[in-house]
Amino acid sequence: MFNSPLPSASELPSSRQLLRSTAIALATAMGLLVTVVMPSEYAVDPTGLGRAMGLTQKGEIKISLAQEALADEAAAKVAMPAPATTVAATTVAPAPVPQVAVVEPAKPAVKPAAKTDEVSLTLKPGEGREIKLEMRKGTVVAYEWSASGPVNHDTHGETYDAAQGDFHSYNKGRQVNGDKGELTALFDGTHGWFWRNRTSSNVTIVLNTAGDYLNLKK
Incomplete structure (x- = not known):
């Protein structure tokens, strides 16, 4: 170095x-x-x-x-806001709830139980017969009938004081083996079915009814 x-x-x-x-x-x-x-x-x-x-x-x-x-x-420093003053919370009592009266709905009128019947009749050749229901105006009956052979029928009604031959026809048919539906009474009186056997043999008819009627007459 x-x-x-x-x-x-x-x-x-x-x-x-x-x-x-x-x-x-x-x-x-x-x-x-x-x-x-x-x-x-x-x-x-x-x-x-x-x-x-x-x-x-x-x-x-x-x-x-x-x-x-x-x-x-x-x-x-001078403009700094003063500390917020604590305000005591005021408890507000809730407003009383108005009492509302509870109204129970009116109970519907109890309707009587529907009547039901099953009846039968036998028509000889050429014979005619009827079954009637006593009904008030506006009441309804459900029905169904059947025949062992073809028959002519007329579903009709009569007032209580109707003259001979004075009636109202609801429906009719020729050479049929049955019918069903509802029958609504247009007036107070008797309402029902007339059958005639135009065959050469006996015919048995069975009728079932259910609804608002007073009684059944053969």
């Missing part, structure tokens, strides 16, 4: 030179403080050079901004 030779005593600065260098450095630093640092940072310009170089104006701007920031901070 190459080692540099130590300087000789004659090459080293003397104490006077060191003091001079230190004095120059100190003077330079003081000059910079007075002419540059103080004008630019604190707007202090004892020599006037700082304003000439525009440094004093910068310092004034810095100080103005700092003062405005302090003023804004103080204003914000």
Whole structure:
């Protein structure tokens, strides 16, 4: 490794030179403080050079901004809202519920149970017979009849005081073996069926009825 030779005593600065260098450095630093640092940072310009170089104006701007920031901070503290006052909750009693009277619906009138009947009759050749129901106006009867052979029939009704041959025909047929449906009374009286056997043999007829009628007559 190459080692540099130590300087000789004659090459080293003397104490006077060191003091001079230190004095120059100190003077330079003081000059910079007075002419540059103080004008630019604190707007202090004892020599006037700082304003000439525009440094004093910068310092004034810095100080103005700092003062405005302090003023804004103080204003914000003054404008802070006071803590909210706790208001005790007031308990409001619920309004009384009006009592509503419960009205029970009227019960429908109990209708009497429907009457039911099953009857039969036998017609000889050429014979005619009838079965009648006593009914009030507007009442209804469901019926069904069947015959062992073809017969002529007439479903009709008569008022209680009807003259001979005065009746109302609901439906009729010739040479049929049965019929079914509903019979609605158009008036108070007797309502039913007339059959005639036009064959050469006996014919048995079976009739079933169910509905609102007073009685059955053969």
